[in-house]
Amino acid sequence: MRENIKSLCNKISEKADAMLVTSPVNRRYVTGFNSSDGFVVIRDGKITFITDPRYYESACIKQRNGCIDEEIVIERQTPKVMLQLKQLLDDCKNVLFEDKNISYDRYLHFCEVFENVELVTGGSDIFSCCRAVKTPEELQKIKTAQSITDKAFGYIVNFIADNIGKDDFTEKALQLELDYYMMKNGADGLAFDTIVVSGSKSSLPHGVAEDVPVAKGFLTMDFGAKFSGYCSDMTRTVCIGKPDNDMKRVYDTTLEAQLAALDKVHGEMVSGEADKLARDVIDTAGYRGAFGHSLGHSLGLEIHESPNFSPNAQYTVPNGVVISVEPGIYLEGKYGVRIEDIVYLKDDGCENLTGSTKHLIVI
Ligand SMILES: [Mn+2]
Structure with a gap:
């Protein structure tokens, strides 16, 4: 056994x-x-x-x-x-x-x-x-799921570039393309309903893709393949057209917050302390209140498992957990950015299972 x-x-x-x-x-x-x-x-x-x-x-x-x-x-x-x-x-x-x-x-x-x-x-x-606490076999399945997800991101960036501006290039079409690509490339299911939100809708952390053309400005895609029953999860925000300085600052702050957390999180860490690593960066930059959700959730056979990285939570998150690190800044009525990787927690830090670039891609 x-x-x-x-x-x-x-x-x-x-x-x-x-x-x-x-x-x-x-x-x-x-x-x-x-x-x-x-x-x-x-x-x-x-x-x-x-x-x-x-x-x-x-x-x-x-x-x-x-x-x-x-x-x-x-x-x-x-x-x-x-x-x-x-x-x-x-x-x-x-x-x-x-x-x-x-x-x-x-x-x-x-x-x-x-x-x-x-x-x-x-x-x-x-x-x-x-x-x-994931076994080596479970970790391998999550890695495979994440590699399918990463591959889909590489593909979809080119797909967006080829299709942006066409009338029938809608958020829904983009969502379906991502889903279809993951399923065609080894996924045995989707980890959750893919999120595609563009333009001012990017301020909705869990907005739903609609039959509307992909808008200019920030475009957030949150998606994940399942492999052998195990979930992966990634969010990337890209920009359609050139971002202005305010947009760049929002993106850079989100990335800085994520890197601050990735640099310091480890197994046996107090949940709220992990959350604070990213939240402090966002608050200090003047976006207090704009990061409305927790820093991360663990995942495995289900996309949301416990434990989490939550504000003020006092429990410790053990070694061997696979958990997301996903700060976001959401400015109501304007736009939003979220950057999400998944990591495997170890004694001395974490192994990032996500391979996709986080430089702001401008299309
Ligand atoms: Mn997530």
Whole structure:
């Protein structure tokens, strides 16, 4: 069994007799298999994966091919799945569940089914702590995802130059071109809905691409490929037409803030201190209040995982986390800039996984 899964099993054993895993993402984390429905039961270091007839055969094939650990027991889900679960869990005293991932309705249902078992909270946090620290295999997948994303940026800059000014060259067309390119070049999905905002809309950190021509001024693209289920994430702002001095100052300050953070962030750092590295640069330059979001979020199987680099947060962010460093300056009604890389945190600093240039590209 993989080391990270072994340690997950140990943490579960310390807290309860077993854990019932119900979310697609955590099922995938344990089994390596992607499915929309099913259950994983973890008990005494033994993993049972219950999957329905739509997935059962392909799960068995994946196990024979070595993609699913041979120690995992795969069971075919029956219409009486609650009985299957009862057989696995009924003699337990207490069972952890995904308290932060299930609906209230489902919780009530579990209470009814497992009337003799105490359902214990904290299961979701055990998973997010384990998932935060990436294994070498996971890191490699994120690197591959990011390399597809970087390649897409190189491509799209030329594509913009070739198409700018055409009536049908809209934000939406640009978004689709980025998405199509990533999918054609090895992505197995998109990490999230690609953001393309141009002109005055670039002041909207999470604005949506529309059927409007790509405007002059700042153009922000925030996008990421998925590879083998793992996300990447990058933001670059380019300029359509020459930037004026105010625009240059906003861009340079954002970049300076990002470089200040990249230079100093490391594993075991207090979250709020990392955020402050970038925020101080932006505030000192006179843009206090214009950086409205946190410095970064970690990512993996999901695009937003915990921990984060958040203002004033007192917790520490461990070694082995992959996290974004993405300061931005957003001037309402005018324009905005965001520059985002993802990094792998280590004892003595961080490894930047992003390869794209950050010099302001003027098209
Ligand atoms: Mn991000």
